[in-house]
Amino acid sequence: MQRLDRNYILLGLAWVVVGMIFGAWLGASNHMNYGNSHAHINLLGFVASVLFGLLHFAYPALRLSRVAVAQFVIYEIGILVLIIGKVLVDGGQETLLLPIGALITIIGAGLMLVMFARHTASTA
Numbered sequence: 001m002q003r004l005d006r007n008y009i010l011l012g013l014a015w016v017v018v019g020m021i022f023g024a025w026l027g028a029s030n031h032m033n034y035g036n037s038h039a040h041i042n043l044l045g046f047v048a049s050v051l052f053g054l055l056h057f058a059y060p061a062l063r064l065s066r067v068a069v070a071q072f073v074i075y076e077i078g079i080l081v082l083i084i085g086k087v088l089v090d091g092g093q094e095t096l097l098l099p100i101g102a103l104i105t106i107i108g109a110g111l112m113l114v115m116f117a118r119h120t121a122s123t124a
Contacts, residue, residue, distance in 0.1 A: 004063055004072050008053030011076055015045030037086045044079050044105065052112055061119040067111055075108025 019041035026034055052075070056062050065071075082101025089098050 004068055005053045005056035007072065008049050008056060012046050012049030012053060015041060015049060015079075019046055033092075034087065034090045037083065037090045040086050041083055045083065048109070049076070049079070055112070055116065059116070059120050062115050065115045065119055068115060071108055071111040071115060074104060074111065078102075078104030078106075078108050 019038060022034070022041060023038050026032060026038055052072075056068075062068060078101055080101070081097055082105050085095050085097030085099070085101050088095045
């Protein structure tokens with residue numbers, strides 16, 4: 001059985017390290033135009049991933065969902081694409097990566113909502 005709780009938390013912690021390094025670079029180089037990218041790395045990458053991991057830990061029934069692994073992969077790929085797109089946009093480039101990544105991320109979060117609603121109804 002997949003340990004999605006551990007995988008989510010590990011990736012979340014990796015995201016916070018990336019966010020901290022990126023934030024240190026922002027402060028040192030005074031590239032404050034990338035502030036929104038920094039926030040997305042930390043909020044969507046770190047906070048949401050760790051919260052999803054804690055939900056999997058607190059509600060082991062989530063792992064029983066047929067879409068649990070797909071949801072994990074979709075969400076994390078969405079975050080990666082979104083953040084790359086956000087960095088490019090904050091740097092002044094036009095790219096479709098940001099809206100594509102946002103859509104993938106929303107689908108991943110929506111799948112988590114559906115999984116939580118379906119697999120925790122009996123524990124309420």
